[in-house]
Amino acid sequence: MSYVAKEMKRLMGKAIYQCRMIEDGDRILVAVSGGQDSMSLLWLLRDRLKRIPITYDLTAMYVELGFTNNTEEEMEHFFTANGFNFCIMKSGFGPFAHSKENRENPCFLCSRLRRKAIFEKAGELECNKIAFGHQKDDFIETFFLNLLFAGSMSTLHPCQELFNGKLTIIRPLYLLNRTTIKKYAEEMGFPTIESGCPTSPSSKRAQIRSVLSNLYQTNKKIKGNIVNALQYVERIEGLRDCGL
Numbered sequence: 105m106s107y108v109a110k111e112m113k114r115l116m117g118k119a120i121y122q123c124r125m126i127e128d129g130d131r132i133l134v135a136v137s138g139g140q141d142s143m144s145l146l147w148l149l150r151d152r153l154k155r156i157p158i159t160y161d162l163t164a165m166y167v168e169l170g171f172t173n174n175t176e177e178e179m180e181h182f183f184t185a186n187g188f189n190f191c192i193m194k195s196g197f198g199p200f201a202h203s204k205e206n207r208e209n210p211c212f213l214c215s216r217l218r219r220k221a222i223f224e225k226a227g228e229l230e231c232n233k234i235a236f237g238h239q240k241d242d243f244i245e246t247f248f249l250n251l252l253f254a255g256s257m258s259t260l261h262p263c264q265e266l267f268n269g270k271l272t273i274i275r276p277l278y279l280l281n282r283t284t285i286k287k288y289a290e291e292m293g294f295p296t297i298e299s300g301c302p303t304s305p306s307s308k309r310a311q312i313r314s315v316l317s318n319l320y321q322t323n324k325k326i327k328g329n330i331v332n333a334l335q336y337v338e339r340i341e342g343l344r345d346c347g348l
């Protein structure tokens with residue numbers, strides 16, 4: 105086993121243990137976007153079952169956004185060839201979010217529609233948890249997106265209960281860097297399924313990612329400092345709610 109594979113398993117296991125993300129008997133819907141993060145998450149969650157004393161059910165879900173015609177077939181081939189339980193939903197979320205009828209940010213609306221579909225499928229399949237492939241860099245980027253474009257000091261949560269505890273969102277890769285996951289996915293030979301989104305290269309998230317990348321090159325401590333600072337975000341939000 106390579107160092108990268110060991111690191112992926114170690115940090116994902118640590119995240120799951122620290123936040124008590126998964127329990128015996130859980131039914132987990134894994135949101136797979138076609139990217140390396142979610143592919144790796146799906147693979148590792150199943151692989152983990154070989155080494156732990158509990159069991160849980162996994163179902164992968166892919167939402168085809170409607171930009172291209174071949175992603176559905178590519179994802180179906182990946183799921184089938186590797187023996188995953190899966191469901192695929194065809195949609196027109198992408199083109200609709202970029203249409204003249206939408207006055208909102210296309211990325212925001214597309215993401216919201218996709219998230220709603222995933223929640224509905226989780227209810228239909230009686231899943232009590234949804235796993236997303238967000239990693240450490242996503243947490244950082246989301247913080248700056250909310251800060252700069254929404255005036256909010258908030259970011260993603262590793263584990264988040266919704267609907268009075270009936271559904272829980274888990275993000276088992278939150279301790280991992282994007283570069284580590286990329287190396288793992290390449291080692292495993294996972295395909296990268298491109299959604300075909302026309303605004304992906306120029307989105308606000310892409311802009312934030314570019315700025316952060318340049319900053320990281322000037323000082324190796326910057327990313328770690330940001331991660332440490334994010335630990336205080338929830339406390340600051342609590343003070344704000346108190347009027348301070």
